[in-house]
Amino acid sequence: MKHKVLILGTLGEFTELVRKAKARGYETIVCDGYPDGIAREYADKDYTIPVTDIDAIAQMCREESVDGIITSFSDLLLECMTKIADKAGLPCYLKPEQLPWYRDKSACREVLEKLGLPTPGFRKISVDLLRQGTEAQLQESIAGLEYPLISKPLDKYGSRGIFIIHDQSEIRRKALQTAEYTNCQEILIEKYNDGYEFNMMTWVMDGRVNVVSIADREKTEVEEGMLPISTRNVYPSRFLTEVEKGATDVLQRYIGYTGQTEGALSMQFFWKPGKGIQVCEIAGRFFGYEHELTDMVYGFQIEELLLDYLYEKERIREMFAKHDLHAPQKYGAVLYFQGRQLQIADQTAARRLAEEKCVVKPWIFYKEGEKVVEYGPNPYLALYYIETETRGELDRETEKFFSEMSIRDPEGKEVAYKNRIPDYEKGKKIDD
Numbered sequence: 001m002k003h004k005v006l007i008l009g010t011l012g013e014f015t016e017l018v019r020k021a022k023a024r025g026y027e028t029i030v031c032d033g034y035p036d037g038i039a040r041e042y043a044d045k046d047y048t049i050p051v052t053d054i055d056a057i058a059q060m061c062r063e064e065s066v067d068g069i070i071t072s073f074s075d076l077l078l079e080c081m082t083k084i085a086d087k088a089g090l091p092c093y094l095k096p097e098q099l100p101w102y103r104d105k106s107a108c109r110e111v112l113e114k115l116g117l118p119t120p121g122f123r124k125i126s127v128d129l130l131r132q133g134t135e136a137q138l139q140e141s142i143a144g145l146e147y148p149l150i151s152k153p154l155d156k157y158g159s160r161g162i163f164i165i166h167d168q169s170e171i172r173r174k175a176l177q178t179a180e181y182t183n184c185q186e187i188l189i190e191k192y193n194d195g196y197e198f199n200m201m202t203w204v205m206d207g208r209v210n211v212v213s214i215a216d217r218e219k220t221e222v223e224e225g226m227l228p229i230s231t232r233n234v235y236p237s238r239f240l241t242e243v244e245k246g247a248t249d250v251l252q253r254y255i256g257y258t259g260q261t262e263g264a265l266s267m268q269f270f271w272k273p274g275k276g277i278q279v280c281e282i283a284g285r286f287f288g289y290e291h292e293l294t295d296m297v298y299g300f301q302i303e304e305l306l307l308d309y310l311y312e313k314e315r316i317r318e319m320f321a322k323h324d325l326h327a328p329q330k331y332g333a334v335l336y337f338q339g340r341q342l343q344i345a346d347q348t349a350a351r352r353l354a355e356e357k358c359v360v361k362p363w364i365f366y367k368e369g370e371k372v373v374e375y376g377p378n379p380y381l382a383l384y385y386i387e388t389e390t391r392g393e394l395d396r397e398t399e400k401f402f403s404e405m406s407i408r409d410p411e412g413k414e415v416a417y418k419n420r421i422p423d424y425e426k427g428k429k430i431d432d
Helices: 013-021 054-064 076-090 105-114 127-132 135-141 168-179 241-258 291-297 302-311 314-322 346-354 390-403 425-432
Strands: 006-007 027-032 045-048 066-072 121-125 149-153 163-165 188-190 196-205 208-220 229-235 263-272 277-282 331-337 359-364 382-388
Touching: 006 054, 006 314, 013 027, 013 076, 027 054, 045 054, 054 076, 066 076, 066 149, 066 302, 076 390, 105 188, 105 277, 105 314, 121 127, 121 135, 127 135, 127 149, 127 168, 127 188, 135 208, 149 168, 163 168, 168 188, 196 241, 196 314, 208 241, 208 291, 229 291, 229 302, 229 390, 241 263, 291 302, 291 382, 302 314, 331 390, 346 359, 346 390, 382 390
Parallel strands: 006 027, 006 066, 027 045
Antiparallel strands: 121 188, 149 163, 149 188, 196 208, 196 263, 208 229, 229 331, 263 277, 331 382, 359 382
């Protein structure tokens, strides 16, 4: 019998998943609320239903006799897939009752604290207190936390609604800004960590954490007071040996509590020499616009892993038996360019950089005449996947992109923020 799989998501990062599913002979259906999603062009059938309409998509699964559902790359898609699978009676590596540990930042932090695992100090603050409480009550609610702090929604992803709080005078204003991004009645305020940051992707099999990759997650502070933005993720991490065991142990203990025995598992965390690991977030999916790096650097294909989970689980063991985290075939990075909310007029420099020899895949999201929006189907101005033989060469190529990137508006104003590579040597001296 021919398998029929629902792939939840139609934006560009799902095209390869659809292609590989079809190459295996599966009948493919894609679905989300974006009518112009690129992956629709490659699927056998597509539906335009918002992913949050759980009942409608579950009903469609029953009517289409779908026998497998898969997604990844965003927390919202993971949540919706889990709920749809439960409603439609389809297999899924998480159940709805487990979702808070992967979607609610405070629930995650509470588990970490309960297990004695390292995480920045935090407090949950009610929105009512922010709006109506006295200054004394507000200060009491964050007693024991040291500045700088950051305010976060409990239920959002992709750095939405996150603000740096430098001192006491900024707490109420910045926290209320965060509250505008959520329907929850509480927000999270936590200690800001300025250590090295990492992205870690793993797969749980038979209750054990298997590491796919660990990357340096680099950020740039593009405007004073603005939360640093993600500008480059590098594979493999230059600190792989220092952080691998500690980070893996954290995830192993975490799933021991949540009960996850299989499926995708990712973590963002901080580390400083002499201070160890602090967990930022744990998610039950892979990182979007980044999973391609595992194929470039290791020949390890995330799409194959996701599809094997549905119908050929025995092949997953073979994938990890061949995977050596410490033996990259190449060094790779994804370069992210973000910018101001201006109209796009001239992308000549961006297109020229796309022709550089080191570029494996360029992605320019906007067309001339379009205006940059804060959140939407275009998460960046552009991104470039690049690969080289050494880390040093990768850094040199990155510097070229960061210095030459330019996108102009009709008046000649620069749209793109200026990216920078962190000064690792300076950081080491400070830490020592």
